[in-house]
Amino acid sequence: MIVTIDSHSGFCAGVTGAIRRAENELQQTGQLYCLGDIVHNGQEVQRLEKLGLETIDYDDLRTIHNARVLLRAHGEPPSTYWIAQQNGNTIIDGTCPVVKRLQQRIAETYNAHKHDNPQPQIAIFGKRGHAEVIGLQGQTNNTAIVIEKPEEAETLDFSRPIYLFSQTTKSVEEFNQLVEHIKGKISDLGFQIANFKFYDTICRSVANRVEQLKTFAREQDLVLFVGGTKSSNAAVLFNHCKQANPNTLFITSPDEVEDKIKSSNSPQGVQIARRAFKSSNLKVGICGATSTPLWLMEQVRDKLTILTGH
Ligand code: SF4
Incomplete structure (x- = not known):
């Protein structure tokens, strides 16, 4: 193995x-x-x-x-x-520091335009109630509008100026879809497109991980994705991993390794489980989220090695 x-x-x-x-x-x-x-x-x-x-x-x-x-x-x-x-x-x-700079940009935009007429809207593409988003909303005296999905752009008033920012961990693809959706609405309704300003403030250290992770997952026979159940980044990355390789299992601790592999219901789960415990040439990849410590991935690797004897 x-x-x-x-x-x-x-x-x-x-x-x-x-x-x-x-x-x-x-x-x-x-x-x-x-x-x-x-x-x-x-x-x-x-x-x-x-x-x-x-x-x-x-x-x-x-x-x-x-x-x-x-x-x-x-x-x-x-x-x-x-x-x-x-x-x-x-x-x-x-x-x-990346979040700090984003907070400062939003605060500057809010303070520079809060007395404009018509009153502009600051929109944040992010997860409602997420700690980072609460911090960003606070820069606007909690007046910023949070948009979770491109469809929610309908809550904006397209006749007034819009300043759009993003939570650092959102998907670049979805942000671009949102931008196109808003542009389309503004021009369909005959308003000024110049009144729409958007800033891609997504952290590349996370955005780039998706493609790297998918490539890694495709190269494996079995993937053990290590993450916490409270982490939204883990949920997103796990889904990408699973799409790239259906034989991907979500593991929170080394204690789950054996049960998760044996009870896997992925397309080739039974076969993979049998091979994991019998074969010496199975490729197993261990990966995780931005919140997964390296030591935990190492413990999962060690547990797997002990269990399979390879
Ligand atoms: S993903 Fe990490 S490095 Fe990027 S902005 Fe968020 S906390 Fe900072």
Whole structure:
């Protein structure tokens, strides 16, 4: 059996940076609060919790005083900084620099045009309720309109100026579809196309992963995709992987490896399972999301090696 870990899988630079900041702080003080899960991966959260990291929510943030609080890579709205300061808490800002720049661009656009007449609309192509999107909406005093799918563009007023941005982890293809949809609507209704400004603010470290991952998946007989159930990036990448190679299984921890392979209902699942445990030339690929730690993919590889004896 040939087992390969995808070299493009694992934490993006933003998540790596936030985790490093947490580790540095924990090394010095042994205790640190983090607002929300530092990464959408339960195993990595548990590892850091053992070092002294404590995950808190917004209600907790209002009650703690004079503490050190880490903000994760997704970023936060201005209100979070304000609440923390009111209670004398120190912010350790782990916001990814790419997200930070996007927040600044949206804030600048909002402040430059908020008194224009007719009043412009700031639209964000992203997942409603996602931490990054909440942070972006906060830059506009929560006036930005969130659009999850191109069809939802209908909520916009095409007669007024539109400034469109994107959450960093959205699909480039869907963003382009949305742009074309809005352009079509504006011209069909006879309004000014020049009033529509759009900015592709999708992070390429994630966007480029889709094609790399599909290529990797196609080269394997069996793919074990390692990810957390709370991660939207894991869900999206897993689907791409499964399309490229139907023999792709979603694994959250090494303990699931045996059961998932044996109960696989993929087109060649039974055959693949039999070969995984008997063949020495089966190609198995291990990959994951931007929230999947390398150590977890390595544990899955080790577990597979022990189980199959190859
Ligand atoms: S996906 Fe890109 S923008 Fe988002 S945290 Fe990672 S590096 Fe930053």
